[in-house]
Amino acid sequence: MTFYCKGQPGELPEILDFINMVFSMHQAPHNFRTLLPKLYGESRPTEWCHYLAKEDGKIKAVVCVLPITLKHDGHTITCATVGSVSVHPYSRGKGYMKQLMAMAVEDMEQQGITLSILAGRRHRYQYYGYEPGGHSLQYRFNGDNFRHCASRYPDIPLTLRLAEAGNTMQIGEFCRMYSALPVHTVRSDQDFFDICSSWGSQLYAVEQEGTAAGYICGTEDHVYELVLEDETLLFSALKAWSALHGCESFTLAVSPYDSERIRGVSGFYERFSVQEEDNYRIFNYSDAIHFFLSIKSEKEPLTDGRLTLKIGDRSTLAIAVSSGKITAEPCDDAPDLCLTDVEAVDLLFSPASLYGRESSSPLFSVNWFPLPLSVSQLDKC
Template sequence: MAEYRSARPEERNEYIDLANYAFGADFETLLPKVYGKGIDSSSLQMVAVDEQGRMRALVAVLPERLNVCDHKLQTGYLGTVSVHPRARGEGHMKVLMNSWLERLSEEAYDMIVLAGQRQRYEYFGFTLGGARVKHTVTQDNIRHALKDTNAEGISFCPLFEAEGAVALAQRLNTSRLAHVERAAQILPQIMKTFNLNPLGVLEAGRLIGYLLVNKEGNEISELALEHPDQIVRTIKAYMANQEVWRVTVNSPDYDKALNAQLGELAEECVIETSDMYNILDFANVVEAYLTLKHRSTGLVAGEFSAVMDGQPVTARVDEHGVTVERTAKPDAVTLSKQQAQKLLLTQHSRYMEVGAPAGWFPLPLFWYKTDKF
C-alpha cells in the first residue's frame, strides 16, 4: 500500500530527481524559484511512496497571492505532476490530485491554475480558458509602420545588473490592474522561470522597464515599462538589437495600452486560451474579474444571477461599478461546475443560453509565464 503525504526536507534531491526523470528536464534550472539550490520547497510537494520507501509520484502546488483591482485572491499554481515510468497506471496521480484539491478547498483557496492536457485535467474539475493576446511583429512592420519612430537612446542589459532593478520591477508589477505578488528576495529566480532571460530596458542609461524573453530572443512573454509612449520605441530598438526577423509579444487582454499600440503595427493578432482553471469560490472570482473587465475594456450595465456548482451568485454593473452578492434570484439559472466555468472562462459562453449581459463573459484571466509553475 502506497503512502501519500507531504515531502520531507531531507527528500529534496529525491523529489527533484523524480521530476527530472519523468520530464527529462533539469528542474533546478527550469524552476529556480521553487527548486533552486538553498530553497526548501518540500511543503509544496505531495508525494506517493511505496512499501519499499521509493518515491513513485509527485504533484506540487505553488501558493500565489493574486491582486485583481485590489481584490485579494488566494490561488495555487499546480505543477510538477510526475509519475515514475514503472509506476504509471497505479493510480498515484489521481490520489495526489484529489488530495490537493480537498486540502486547498479546506484552506479556502479561491482558484487553482495549471497548464496541461485538456481532457486529462477536466476529470479533476479544471477548464481550459482565460485569454492571452499574441501579437506577431516583423521587420517589415517595423520598417513601414515605425519608419518615423525614433528609438535612439534605447538600449538593453541584463536586468539585475542595472541599478534599482528589483525596486523598479516590483513597482511595475504591482502597478498592473492584476498581478501575482512576487517575493523581492527571490525576484531574479522568479523572473528566470522556464529559462526566461530578463532584460533591462534603458533610455539614455536610465532603467525604464524590462522584457522577459525566451532563449531564441523571438518571444517576449512580458513587457513592462514606466510609460506607454515607450512601448513601440522599445519594440523597434529590441528588434534591431537582437537582429531577429519576427517577434511574438504576449499580453493579457486587459493591457489596453500595449494591445492598442501593437495592434496598430503587428502582422498578426491572435487571442488564445491561457491556462486551465478550477474555481473554488465563484463569487470572489466573478467580483474580481468583472471589476477588472469593467475598468479596462468596459462592461454594459446589467445583472446576472446563477447558482454555480451549488454557490449562489448575483452580479450587477451600474453607474457605481460592480457589486456581487452570495445570493441568487428565484429564477436564477443553475449551472454545474463545468458549465459555470465554460461560461466564465471560455469563448463557448457566447453559445450558452444563460441570459448574461452581452460582453460580460469570458472573464480575462491571465498568468504571466514567469508566474507559472
C-alpha cells in the same frame, strides 16, 4: 505499501531528480533547476508545496501546488498554480495521481484558494474539475514591421542590458515597476529575478541614456513581460529586442485588460491571435467573478443587470451590476442558469464562449463575459 504525504525539509534533491527523470523520459531532456529556479533553484526550501506518493520510501508520483496572489485596486485573491505533475513510467495506472490530486484539491479548498491553474491536456484534467479558460492576446512581430513602420514612431535609442541576480538595487527597482501595474501578482524583491527567469526566460533592463526605463523578459521568440515607465517607448523596446536576438519573428503576450498596450501595438504588429490559457478550477466563484468583473469595468462600461447562477452543488449565486456597482453573493432565488463546474469555467472565463452562444441564453443579455482572466506564464509552475 503506498504512502501519501507532503514533502519534508531535505527532500527537494530527490523530488528534483524524480521529476527530471519522468519529464526527460516523456519529452525532451529536462532540468527543472534551471527551468523553474523559483521552485528548484539552489537553497530553495520548497518541499512543502509538493505532494508525494511513495512505495517503500521511494517517490513514485509528484504534484506541486504553488500559491500566488493576484492584486487589483487594493483587492487580492489567492490562487494556486499546479505543476510538476508526474508519475513514474512503471507505476502508471495505480491511481497515484488521482489520490494526490484529491489531497491537493482538498487542501486548496480548506486554505481558501479562489482558483487553481493547471497546464495540460483538457480531458485528462476534467476528471479533477479543470477546464480551459482565461486568455491572452498574442502579437507577432518580425523585422519588416520595425523597418517599414519606423517613420511613424519616434527614434528613441534604447539599450537592453542583461540583468544580474546579484544587482539587488536594480531588481528591486524592477519589482517596484511591476507592482505599480493596475493588475499584478504579488512578488517579493527576493523572488523577482527567479520568477522572471522561469521557463527559459531571461531578464533585461531597458535603459534610456543609461537610466532604467523598464524591463523586458522572455525567450528569443516570446516576450512574456515588458514593463515600461513610459509606454511611448514600446516600439523602440520591441525593436531593440528584435535587433538583440536577430530572430526572424517573436510574440508579445498582452493581457486582455491592458488597453493602453493593445492600442500601442496596433499600428506595427504582423499578426494577432487570442490564445486560451491553461486549465482552471474555480473554488470561490463569488470572489473570482467580482475580482475579474471589477477589472473589466475599468475598460468598458458594464451592462446593468442581474443573473443568478447555480454552479455545481453550491448555493445559488446572484451577480448584479447597477450603475457600476458590482455584487456577487449567495441568494435564495431560482437560478437563471444551472451549470457544472466545467461548464461554468467555459461560459464565464473562456473566450470560446463568445462564439455559438444562444441568443436565448441569460448570458447573452449582458457584456460581462468572458471575464478577463489572465495570469503571467512566469508565475505558473
